Amino acid sequence: MTLEQGLSFGILFLALVLFASGKLRHDIVALISLVAVGLTGLVEPAELLSGFGHPAVITVAAVLVVSEALRSSGLVYVIVQRIGPLTKTATGHIAVLTGVVALASSFMNNVGALAIMLPVALATATERGRPPAMLLMPLAFGSMLGGMITLIGTPPNIIIASFRRSYTEEPFHMFDFAWVGLPIAVIGILFIALGAWRLIPRERKGGVQPEDMFSLEEYVIEVRVREKSPLVGRRVTHMETAAGEDIAIAARVRDDGQLYQPESWQPIAAGDLFILRADPVDMTEFLNKQGLELMSPEGETRADITSSDLKLMEAIVGPNSPLIGFGPRTLARLAQDEFQLFAVARQGKPIGGRLHNVRFQTGDVLLLQTKEREDLQVPPELGLLPLPERGLRLGSAQRLGTAFAIFTGAIVLSMTGVLPIAAAFIAAIILYVITGILPLRDLYRHIDWPVIVLLGAMIPVGQALHNTGADLLIAQSIAGTAGTLPVWAVVALLLVATMALTDVVNNAATALIMAPISIATAQAMGVNPDAFLMTIAIGASCSFLTPIGHQSNTLVMGPGGYRFSDYWRLGLPLEIVVTIVAVPLIMFFWA
Numbered sequence: 001m002t003l004e005q006g007l008s009f010g011i012l013f014l015a016l017v018l019f020a021s022g023k024l025r026h027d028i029v030a031l032i033s034l035v036a037v038g039l040t041g042l043v044e045p046a047e048l049l050s051g052f053g054h055p056a057v058i059t060v061a062a063v064l065v066v067s068e069a070l071r072s073s074g075l076v077y078v079i080v081q082r083i084g085p086l087t088k089t090a091t092g093h094i095a096v097l098t099g100v101v102a103l104a105s106s107f108m109n110n111v112g113a114l115a116i117m118l119p120v121a122l123a124t125a126t127e128r129g130r131p132p133a134m135l136l137m138p139l140a141f142g143s144m145l146g147g148m149i150t151l152i153g154t155p156p157n158i159i160i161a162s163f164r165r166s167y168t169e170e171p172f173h174m175f176d177f178a179w180v181g182l183p184i185a186v187i188g189i190l191f192i193a194l195g196a197w198r199l200i201p202r203e204r205k206g207g208v209q210p211e212d213m214f215s216l217e218e219y220v221i222e223v224r225v226r227e228k229s230p231l232v233g234r235r236v237t238h239m240e241t242a243a244g245e246d247i248a249i250a251a252r253v254r255d256d257g258q259l260y261q262p263e264s265w266q267p268i269a270a271g272d273l274f275i276l277r278a279d280p281v282d283m284t285e286f287l288n289k290q291g292l293e294l295m296s297p298e299g300e301t302r303a304d305i306t307s308s309d310l311k312l313m314e315a316i317v318g319p320n321s322p323l324i325g326f327g328p329r330t331l332a333r334l335a336q337d338e339f340q341l342f343a344v345a346r347q348g349k350p351i352g353g354r355l356h357n358v359r360f361q362t363g364d365v366l367l368l369q370t371k372e373r374e375d376l377q378v379p380p381e382l383g384l385l386p387l388p389e390r391g392l393r394l395g396s397a398q399r400l401g402t403a404f405a406i407f408t409g410a411i412v413l414s415m416t417g418v419l420p421i422a423a424a425f426i427a428a429i430i431l432y433v434i435t436g437i438l439p440l441r442d443l444y445r446h447i448d449w450p451v452i453v454l455l456g457a458m459i460p461v462g463q464a465l466h467n468t469g470a471d472l473l474i475a476q477s478i479a480g481t482a483g484t485l486p487v488w489a490v491v492a493l494l495l496v497a498t499m500a501l502t503d504v505v506n507n508a509a510t511a512l513i514m515a516p517i518s519i520a521t522a523q524a525m526g527v528n529p530d531a532f533l534m535t536i537a538i539g540a541s542c543s544f545l546t547p548i549g550h551q552s553n554t555l556v557m558g559p560g561g562y563r564f565s566d567y568w569r570l571g572l573p574l575e576i577v578v579t580i581v582a583v584p585l586i587m588f589f590w591a
Contacts, residue, residue: 004042004468011036011461012470012513019505022548026506027450030457042464051459055422056155056162060455060508061447062425063152066407067108068446069432071116073403087124090134095193097121098138102146102185106153107407110143111319112446114552115385117143118316122559133204136560137570138192140552141544145188148181148541150174151421155451156511156540160533163515167529174415179589180534184581191577192570199570204561220250220358221283221343222295225272229291237264239274242290247278294342313386316558317364319551320448321383327359331366334382343367345558362551365558381445385555399437406431451508458512466516475520487527487591491535492583494518498539499575503549511540531590538582544571 001009011033018029034051037043051057083100087093097117105113121139125132147154151161151174161171225231231239240249251259252266253273262274273295276283287294317323323331328341344358345365360366366384410428414421432438465471478490485493494514502510518532543549545568547557553567 001473002468004040005470005473007040008037008042008464008468008470011040011042012465015461015509016501016505016513019509025450026509027453027457030454030461030509033461034457037461037464042468043460047463048460049456052456054162054456054459055420056158057452057455057459058422059152059158059425060155061452062422062429063158064109064112064447065429065438065443066410066425066432067112068442069429069438070108070403070407071112072442073400073437083120083124084127087128090130090197091193093124093128093130094135094138094197095189097124097135098142098145098189098192101139101142102149102189105143105146106149106181106185108152109448110147110154111448111551111555113146114140114143114555115318118385118555118559131204133200133560133562134197136556137200137553137562137567138197140550140556141192141570141574142189143552144541144543144550145185148538149178149185150181151177152425153177153181154541155455155508157537159455159508159511160515160537160540163519164530164533166516166519167523172533174411174421177534177537180538180582180585183585184538184578187581188574188577191574196570196573199573201563201566201569204563204566220345221276221278222253223274223276223287223292224295225268225270225274226291226293227270229268229270231268231290231292232270234268235264236262236266236268239268239290240264243276243278243286247276247283247286249274250277251275313368314559315366315368315384315386316555317360317362317366318383318385319362319555320446321360321362322381323360323383324362325359328356331360331382339368341366341368363547363554363557402435403432403437406435406437451506454506454508455512458509462512462516471516471520472524474517475522475524478517478521478524487525487531488583488587490521490525491531491586491591492579494521494532494535495539495579495582498536499542499544499579502540502543503545505549507540507543507550511536514540528591531586534586534590535582538578538586542575542578544568544574546571 014036015029015033018024018032019026024032034048038045038048083096086096097120101113101117104116117139118136121135122132125135144154147157151157151172157172157177161173161176164171231242236249236252243249249262251274252262253259253275259275274292278286286292322334331339331341343366344360345367346361346363406428410424413419413424413427418424419427429438429443433440433443498510498514501514505513514536515533518536519529522529522532543553547553547562547564547567556562
């Protein structure tokens with residue numbers, strides 16, 4: 001091993017550790033890696049920023065904008081109108097929701113498809129009296145299964161297609177992935193719908209009443225004891241008795257703002273601050289009876305939550321929200337007094353401290369106070385996904401038809417070779433703006449910039465592996481280890497390894513890391529690299545074991561009431577099914 005190869009391995013290992021730790025956002029990790037390969041001279045200075053002009057990066061950005069145009073065209077209205085009669089049985093309900101989200105995610109970003117279907121799933125869960133936990137994990141998995149079908153379904157497919165140019169004159173085309181991806185998606189959806197959904201823990205599937213639908217007992221609420229509260233002069237044990245089993249006294253706030261666990265014998269005085277954890281449905285009556293008032297994140301007293309001119313709504317912090325990493329003050333500034341934060345729920349990771357110290361994360365469920373107005377919409381710049389019963393964003397049939405006509409035209413232009421896929425989608429975006437389907441102010445708002453930066457920064461890092469021969473060294477080691485193993489066994493090993501990596505590392509980063517290694521491995525073994533590249537594409541889309549491997553899993557964690565350990569119960573059997581189906585298909589069509 002040369003010094004340059006050792007440096008490239010060291011940078012790659014550091015990147016993987018940082019990706020897996022989650023201490024830094026994935027785009028920051030990618031930029032650190034980019035600077036590292038530049039400082040060590042593994043990539044020429046002129047090529048260091050070449051990744052940001054790579055066709056794969058432009059295509060991913062364009063797909064995200066087109067996805068938003070399709071979403072805003074009224075697609076939700078059409079879906080709600082069509083699927084209602086098909087949700088009578090649990091199997092049918094899961095099958096139709098998972099099938100629709102898979103179909104949608106094959107032609108748009110899979111997180112965007114999930115964002116469309118999430119309120120539909122919650123609304124139909126209430127209508128049919130079924131717990132959301134039964135539907136939401138299958139929905140998230142369906143969005144990933146659908147992304148395997150086409151070139152534009154998920155960023156890893158776009159990345160894999162671009163890597164094919166390194167040994168042929170052309171990349172994979174729009175529907176090349178369907179030969180393997182479509183059967184996997186169909187069989188995976190059937191596997192989930194026909195009984196595998198029962199692997200979701202029973203306690204997460206319980207509670208079918210509308211007021212229990214989110215199963216969120218981890219809302220953090222700060223309250224103050226009023227002057228005329230019946231608790232004044234009594235002890236903490238009296239508050240605990242009044243709270244019952246549904247409301248927990250998480251902490252008491254000292255005069256210096258520090259939190260501590262109160263003892264049952266301690267007296268209660270007017271003005272005392274407490275941190276409570278509860279479902280908001282159980283909270284209202286308790287606050288009114290015990291003379292407690294809500295406190296804003298800024299420490300100010302709230303309006304009475306039972307006031308007739310206020311209502312409550314819940315919303316999930318989306319993956320592109322500007323609120324991520326910031327707190328309630330940022331929400332108050334961006335919401336311009338239309339919304340007030342009432343409580344925060346973060347399933348699986350209890351929120352410590354006071355409400356004003358909370359820093360929002362993807363998947364957090366916010367309980368907001370809003371003014372009672374029928375036309376009230378969550379401002380799109382907040383990046384929040386409203387949950388039922390807040391209404392759905394509707395559109396006209398004409399607008400939807402126009403949106404799909406433009407989208408179809410872009411697909412035809414790319415398939416016939418008139419325009420590259422990136423240029424065809426840019427043309428579609430221009431038409432969306434001209435026709436008013438996509439407001440000009442929203443043109444760049446829905447691009448997942450951290451993913452774009454990740455792609456642009458990691459492409460030169462992958463080039464460093466190739467420049468130093470490190471990818472070939474890994475490939476030779478894999479080929480030597482495999483020994484006399486047949487090609488299908490090596491495909492299976494690569495698939496499992498990629499699945500394991502993408503459960504802890506961003507799927508785009510996984511594709512960027514594994515693609516050059518798979519090409520070099522195939523060339524070392526003297527087999528068709530197409531088979532190994534397709535293996536990486538499938539594996540990078542199978543983030544089924546953890547809620548952190550894919551944004552779709554993160555988004556459903558809160559409203560589904562899932563715990564971290566719930567995902568592998570359904571995800572592991574699904575990954576086994578995918579492996580059993582994928583390997584022979586890859587060998588038949590691409591080996």
